Amino acid sequence: MIRIDQVTKRYADGTVAVDRLSLDIPDRAITVLVGPSGCGKTTTLRMINRMVEPSEGTILLDGADIRDQPVNTLRRSMGYVIQNAGLFQHRTILDNIATVPRLLGWSKPKARERAAELMGRVGLDTALAKRYPYQLSGGQQQRVGVARALAADPPVLLMDEPFSAVDPIVRKGLQDELLRIQDELGKTIVFVTHDIDEAIKLGTMVAVLRTGGHLAQYAPPAELLTAPADAFVEDFLGADRGIRRLSFFPSAGLELRTEPVVAMDAPAARLTAPADVPYLLVVDTDGRPLGWGAPDDLTAGAIDPARLLNHGRPFTPGRDSLRTALDGAVLSPTGWAVAVDDEGRATGVVSQQVIGEAIRTAHAAGREDVTAAR
Amino acid sequence: MNVLDYISHFFGDGALWHGYDGIPTRLGEHVVYSLEALVLAAVIGLPVGLVTGHFGRGGNTLALIATGGRALPTFGLLVLVVTWFGFGTGPAMVPLVVLAVPPILVTTYEAVRSVDPSPVDAARGMGIHESRILFRVELPVALPLILSGLRSAAIQIVSTATIAAYTGLGGLGRYIIDGLSQKNYEKVVGGATLVAGMALVTLLFFWAVSRFTVSPGVRRSE
Ligand SMILES: Nc1ncnc2c1ncn2[C@@H]1O[C@H](COP(=O)(O)OP(=O)(O)OP(=O)(O)O)[C@@H](O)[C@H]1O
Ligand SMILES: [Mg+2]
Numbered sequence: 001m002i003r004i005d006q007v008t009k010r011y012a013d014g015t016v017a018v019d020r021l022s023l024d025i026p027d028r029a030i031t032v033l034v035g036p037s038g039c040g041k042t043t044t045l046r047m048i049n050r051m052v053e054p055s056e057g058t059i060l061l062d063g064a065d066i067r068d069q070p071v072n073t074l075r076r077s078m079g080y081v082i083q084n085a086g087l088f089q090h091r092t093i094l095d096n097i098a099t100v101p102r103l104l105g106w107s108k109p110k111a112r113e114r115a116a117e118l119m120g121r122v123g124l125d126t127a128l129a130k131r132y133p134y135q136l137s138g139g140q141q142q143r144v145g146v147a148r149a150l151a152a153d154p155p156v157l158l159m160d161e162p163f164s165a166v167d168p169i170v171r172k173g174l175q176d177e178l179l180r181i182q183d184e185l186g187k188t189i190v191f192v193t194h195d196i197d198e199a200i201k202l203g204t205m206v207a208v209l210r211t212g213g214h215l216a217q218y219a220p221p222a223e224l225l226t227a228p229a230d231a232f233v234e235d236f237l238g239a240d241r242g243i244r245r246l247s248f249f250p251s252a253g254l255e256l257r258t259e260p261v262v263a264m265d266a267p268a269a270r271l272t273a274p275a276d277v278p279y280l281l282v283v284d285t286d287g288r289p290l291g292w293g294a295p296d297d298l299t300a301g302a303i304d305p306a307r308l309l310n311h312g313r314p315f316t317p318g319r320d321s322l323r324t325a326l327d328g329a330v331l332s333p334t335g336w337a338v339a340v341d342d343e344g345r346a347t348g349v350v351s352q353q354v355i356g357e358a359i360r361t362a363h364a365a366g367r368e369d370v371t372a373a374r
Numbered sequence: 375m376n377v378l379d380y381i382s383h384f385f386g387d388g389a390l391w392h393g394y395d396g397i398p399t400r401l402g403e404h405v406v407y408s409l410e411a412l413v414l415a416a417v418i419g420l421p422v423g424l425v426t427g428h429f430g431r432g433g434n435t436l437a438l439i440a441t442g443g444r445a446l447p448t449f450g451l452l453v454l455v456v457t458w459f460g461f462g463t464g465p466a467m468v469p470l471v472v473l474a475v476p477p478i479l480v481t482t483y484e485a486v487r488s489v490d491p492s493p494v495d496a497a498r499g500m501g502i503h504e505s506r507i508l509f510r511v512e513l514p515v516a517l518p519l520i521l522s523g524l525r526s527a528a529i530q531i532v533s534t535a536t537i538a539a540y541t542g543l544g545g546l547g548r549y550i551i552d553g554l555s556q557k558n559y560e561k562v563v564g565g566a567t568l569v570a571g572m573a574l575v576t577l578l579f580f581w582a583v584s585r586f587t588v589s590p591g592v593r594r595s596e
Pocket of ligand 2: 041
């Protein structure tokens with residue numbers, strides 16, 4: 001565990017970047033430091049690998065003061081990833097990744113072998129190994145940055161806005177990749193961002209910092225969304241925090257209706273809808289959804305898939321959250337969301353009203369959880 | 375008689391290919407003095423430029439030295455040194471070195487200082503020693519600019535060494551000076567041609583060095 005204990009950083013010009021900050025950073029989890037620009041996130045992160053020395057207070061790594069070991073030994077035990085990757089232009093991708101193993105005295109072939117292995121792990125084609133950084137896209141460079149930080153298998157990973165310079169789609173890919181890598185490797189990651197969505201998506205714990213380096217709240221993301229500590233945190237979470245919270249509620253409990261699901265080749269008798277369902281969901285012979293149709297418009301044996309209404313984006317109960325289910329219902333022209341199994345076969349449909357009920361129940365339960373946890 | 379005639383007469387004169395005033399001797403002298411001056415200037419300019427560039431300090435002092443260096447009249451400096459120390463190889467080297475240090479020093483400083491700070495930050499965060507950061511992270515990226523500083527210094531030395539012939543340095547400048555006093559324009563033009571040729575060879579040399587020492591990742595040419 002990394003324990004930040006009453007740490008203050010006052011820069012030479014008198015700026016207090018971090019003010020008596022105490023934070024326990026759990027092992028094998030992602031702890032996110034989030035907050036507005038200039039609130040002291042980078043300063044806090046850089047104090048952990050002693051790129052910045054605290055003015056007061058101590059930082060303990062597994063119980064020992066980080067100042068007890070030589071600074072470069074400490075740094076080599078912590079991977080460090082920065083915003084624009086900071087790759088060495090004059091070295092190939094493979095040699096960039098092999099940097100720290102080489103520093104630690106590994107032989108060149110062994111270091112390169114390890115580097116090639118890491119390229120695979122971070123989702124880089126090994127065909128890029130002999131290229132130079134300028135020949136890579138921003139997203140690929142960032143992956144190299146992550147691979148380089150992981151090369152010597154350090155227990156700790158420090159990441160300072162690693163994904164903020166790439167476009168949103170690439171960023172999402174990098175975030176998913178990081179979560180996957182974390183599932184496999186279980187590093188102690190301290191991740192700095194100013195993007196609250198990124199914090200909520202990645203963080204096991206999220207520390208919200210306020211300008212002047214004050215800790216505003218330190219909590220798991222679901223708790224942050226449910227019970228923001230004060231107006232600052234609430235404001236920082238943004239207007240749609242209620243919707244975002246839904247990401248933490250499973251859609252598994254939703255009651256699905258199966259009667260409105262009909263096959264392409266269904267007999268005329270099946271082409272009637274229950275009184276409370278205005279539309280039928282037509283599925284193909286494999287059970288995959290084709291679209292919605294009003295019962296009056298459907299002729300048995302002559303259903304034209306091209307004339308059906310789009311069924312929107314389906315959700316998979318058990319894997320997707322209530323947020324995805326709600327999104328599916330809102331985007332569906334009928335107001336009903338389509339549930340599918342892992343193979344994409346329709347397993348039922350659910351209305352906005354039912355999802356709304358589930359949300360109210362979940363919110364109520366969530367509030368109790370948070371209160372109970374205190 | 376036009377310039378080309380002068381040149382063909384000069385190089386066609388068999389006598390000029392031997393003896394203490396022959397082309398091989400004079401060329402050899404010129405090359406040796408130029409190289410000595412360049413090495414000396416590099417030994418002074420490179421380390422100071424690298425270290426100040428790495429720490430990002432002393433830029434103002436360096437700028438002052440550079441302007442001072444550029445403003446110094448070569449010939450005046452030569453006369454001054456000779457009046458103080460007398461004729462000879464030693465004094466003649468002084469202006470060559472003095473003029474070559476500023477371009478080396480200033481471009482090296484600028485080259486290192488302008489290296490992208492993020493790889494340096496990353497390297498520090500990885501636990502790489504400061505001196506190693508300078509030589510393994512900054513230098514390879516700063517190399518093209520550093521070489522260009524050395525190249526301008528070298529060109530400057532080659533041409534200034536011509537003037538230094540006045541003080542008994544020998545070299546190709548002798549042809550020009552002697553030619554002028556003897557009103558032997560063949561000699562003047564021939565000497566000037568040799569100096570120009572040497573400048574060209576210097577350029578070629580630096581081009582080759584950069585081909586072999588600058589990483590393709592920095593050259594960005596593949
Ligand atoms: N070397 C320094 N000298 C003086 N003040 C500094 C220095 N580095 C940072 N600061 C100041 O300390 C405060 C915190 O800076 P820090 O870089 O930690 O913020 P941050 O939260 O990472 O911001 P951002 O999101 O913009 O990266 C700011 O007011 C900044 O101006
Ligand atoms: Mg920052």
